[in-house]
Amino acid sequence: MKKTLLLSVVASTMMMAGGDIEPVATAPVVEDFLIFSNITANGEIRPRYEYVNVDNTRDDANAFTSRVALGLHADLFQIEGLSTYLEATSVIGAGDYDSLRVDDSKEYQVVADPNQTRITQAYVDYKFSDTLIRAGRQGVNLDNQRFIGTVNWRQMPQTYDAVAVINNSVENLNLLAAYVWQVNRIFDKDSRKVAPVIGITRGDQLETNSVLLHAAYTFMPELTVTGYGYLIQDISDTWGIAATGKFNVGEASKIAYRAEYAHQADPSITDYLPDATADADYYNIQATLNMSGFLAGARYEVLGAGNNNNGSFQTPLATLHGQNGWADMFLATPADGLVDVNGMLGYKSAGFGVAKVVYHDFSSDTGSTDYGTEVDALYKNKVPGVKGLTGMLKAAWYSADNYAADTTKVWAMLDYKF
Numbered sequence: 001m002k003k004t005l006l007l008s009v010v011a012s013t014m015m016m017a018g019g020d021i022e023p024v025a026t027a028p029v030v031e032d033f034l035i036f037s038n039i040t041a042n043g044e045i046r047p048r049y050e051y052v053n054v055d056n057t058r059d060d061a062n063a064f065t066s067r068v069a070l071g072l073h074a075d076l077f078q079i080e081g082l083s084t085y086l087e088a089t090s091v092i093g094a095g096d097y098d099s100l101r102v103d104d105s106k107e108y109q110v111v112a113d114p115n116q117t118r119i120t121q122a123y124v125d126y127k128f129s130d131t132l133i134r135a136g137r138q139g140v141n142l143d144n145q146r147f148i149g150t151v152n153w154r155q156m157p158q159t160y161d162a163v164a165v166i167n168n169s170v171e172n173l174n175l176l177a178a179y180v181w182q183v184n185r186i187f188d189k190d191s192r193k194v195a196p197v198i199g200i201t202r203g204d205q206l207e208t209n210s211v212l213l214h215a216a217y218t219f220m221p222e223l224t225v226t227g228y229g230y231l232i233q234d235i236s237d238t239w240g241i242a243a244t245g246k247f248n249v250g251e252a253s254k255i256a257y258r259a260e261y262a263h264q265a266d267p268s269i270t271d272y273l274p275d276a277t278a279d280a281d282y283y284n285i286q287a288t289l290n291m292s293g294f295l296a297g298a299r300y301e302v303l304g305a306g307n308n309n310n311g312s313f314q315t316p317l318a319t320l321h322g323q324n325g326w327a328d329m330f331l332a333t334p335a336d337g338l339v340d341v342n343g344m345l346g347y348k349s350a351g352f353g354v355a356k357v358v359y360h361d362f363s364s365d366t367g368s369t370d371y372g373t374e375v376d377a378l379y380k381n382k383v384p385g386v387k388g389l390t391g392m393l394k395a396a397w398y399s400a401d402n403y404a405a406d407t408t409k410v411w412a413m414l415d416y417k418f
Contacts, residue, residue, distance in 0.1 A: 036074040036084075043070045046155070048413040052097070052109040055406040061097035061109035067155040068092065071121065081128050087121035091155040100203075102192045113155040114188035116204075120159050130169040137161050137184065141319070142176075142214055144258070146284070147230055147238060149319030154186045158317075164212075176214040182207055183317060208233045209269055222247040228262075233269040235316060236278035238262055253291040260284040264313050280304045280313035280337075288344070295346035295356060305337035305366040312337045312365070325360045325374040326396035327407045334403065337365025353381025362403070371403035389416045 045068055052061040071087035091113055098104045099114035123136030140160045142148040151158040164178035183206040191203030213229040222245040230238045240262025246254055262282040270276065286299035301324070303313040312333040315323075324330040324340045339362070346356025356378055362371035376396045383389040391414050398407040 034078045036076065037078065039072060039074040041070065041072050043418050044068070045416045046413065048155070048411060050097075050111050050113075051408075051410040052111060053408040054109050055400070058098075058106070059096070059108050061095070061111050063093060063095045063097040063099075063111040063113065065091060065093035065095075065111070065113040065155050069120065076124070081126055083125045083127075085121055085123055085125070087119070088117065089120040089156060090117040091115055093155075099188070100191045101188055102190050112186060114191065116156060116188045118156070118184070118204075120157055120184075130167060132166045133163070134166075135163045138164070140164070140178065140212070142212070142228070143226060143242065144322075145319035146260075146323060147228070147240075147262075147315050148212060148317050151186050151319050151321070153319065153321040156186045158186055158319075159184045162212075172218040174214075174216045176212070178212040180208060180210045180212065209271065211269070221245065230317075231269055232267065232317065234267055234272045234276050236264045236276075236314070237266065237268050238264050238282075238315075240282065242284075249289070249291075253289065255287055255289050257287040258284065262313075277310050279307040279310040281307075282313050293347055293349045293352075295344065295348065297344035299340070299342050299344075301338075301340045302365055303333045303338045305335065305364070311335070324362070325358075325398060326376045326394065327374055327398040327409055329372075329374070329398050329404050329407065330362070334364065334371070336367045336369060338371070339363045339365055353379065355379045369403070370401040372399050372401040374398040383414070386416070388418050389414065391415075 045066065047064070047066040050061070050063045050065070067089060069087060069089040071085060073085045074083060076082040076084050093099065093113055093115050096108050097111040098106055098108050100110060100112055101114050119137065121137050121139060123134050123138045126133045137159050139150045139157060140148055140162070141150055149158070160178075160180050161182040161184065162178045162180040164176060167175045185204055185206060187203040189204045210233050211229075211231040213231075214226070215228070216224055216226040218224045224244050226242045226244065228238075228240050232238075240260060242258060242260035244256075244258045246256045249255055260283070264278045264280045264282070266277050266279070281302075281304040283302040283304075284299070286297065286301070288295060288297035303315075305312050312335055314333055320331050321328055324338065330338055340360055342358055342360040344356055344358045346354065348354035358376040360374040360376070362373065363369060364371065374396060376394075378392065378394045380390060380392040383391050392411070394411040394413070396407070396409045398404070400406050
């Protein structure tokens with residue numbers, strides 16, 4: 001879809017002399033001036049059924065929700081490298097569930113997809129040479145979204161009001177620096193409960209003055225080294241380093257790996273809570289083998305308990321759903337920290353799609369507390385005959401030990417992008 005918006009200005013004057021009406025010389029015509037050009041559209045329709053059962057007093061949730069999103073991209077003012085993007089997203093839901101709005105019944109289990117409509121992205125890009133400057137509301141996904149992400153699993157994504165600068169002028173080096181003044185979270189403005197983040201003034205907004213720093217250098221396909229610093233106002237400064245890469249094992253097998261360490265320290269940017277303190281460590285080692293489509297993976301991840309009586313390692317702006325089990329039992333790290341040892345088996349191919357099963361064993365970082373185990377299963381594939389349409393079946397079974405309660409979640413979803 002392409003359209004052009006044309007704005008033209010033509011000036012002329014007339015003069016009366018000696019009883020005759022005669023035109024004088026016409027003023028120069030201003031050339032056609034394009035405000036928007038090369039307009040393109042994209043969209044998404046994502047209906048989903050979600051079932052939640054928890055071993056407590058609430059009734060099971062049966063939620064039928066849908067995301068409807070439409071975006072428009074256009075070049076601006078015929079200036080090379082200048083463009084804009086606007087996106088609106090609406091979430092529509094029905095069924096028996098608690099979406100966390102103040103007027104929802106607490107009789108049912110929680111499905112955090114409240115009905116709402118908002119502008120999810122609205123930014124201006126200016127690209128010159130090997131640099132991109134993006135200003136406005138935007139989605140930000142860094143690395144595996146362990147620290148910064150859009151929470152895209154929920155129907156309303158998390159976005160950032162920010163100015164970001166990305167530079168690739170040095171070969172194999174990617175640099176990003178961003179200043180964030182507001183995080184637009186997945187919740188509705190009338191939500192009665194939000195994720196554990198300091199400084200939230202409304203259920204759907206975190207007003208903040210935070211800085212994101214990220215640098216990645218690719219030495220070879222087998223090794224990329226990434227360094228980052230996430231300075232989140234009144235919460236913490238997180239500094240970390242990661243090594244990632246892929247290498248061949250024989251002719252038909254590859255191993256992808258990630259090794260990472262991060263430290264969380266007192267926030268250097270403070271306003272609401274100038275005495276906020278943090279002192280905790282993070283470790284992650286993972287590897288996945290792909291042998292002619294057969295998958296096997298393992299991961300050892302530690303979100304440490306706080307040193308010197310400080311709080312445990314937290315990642316409040318992460319896409320948490322994909323990290324420590326799909327049942328979402330650990331959206332906040334317990335006070336004694338979290339150790340997640342997990343293994344994965346699966347298979348993927350162009351026609352078959354992808355199927356996998358993940359087993360998690362959860363325990364504390366200190367105190368030797370057994371938090372329980374979880375089994376996750378997924379099947380995802382393109383729907384034949386419909387371009388842009390995929391289907392997904394997904395489930396999570398959490399078995400509690402000394403933490404929370406037994407939980408079962410099941411999803412069936414279609415995702416159509418155009």
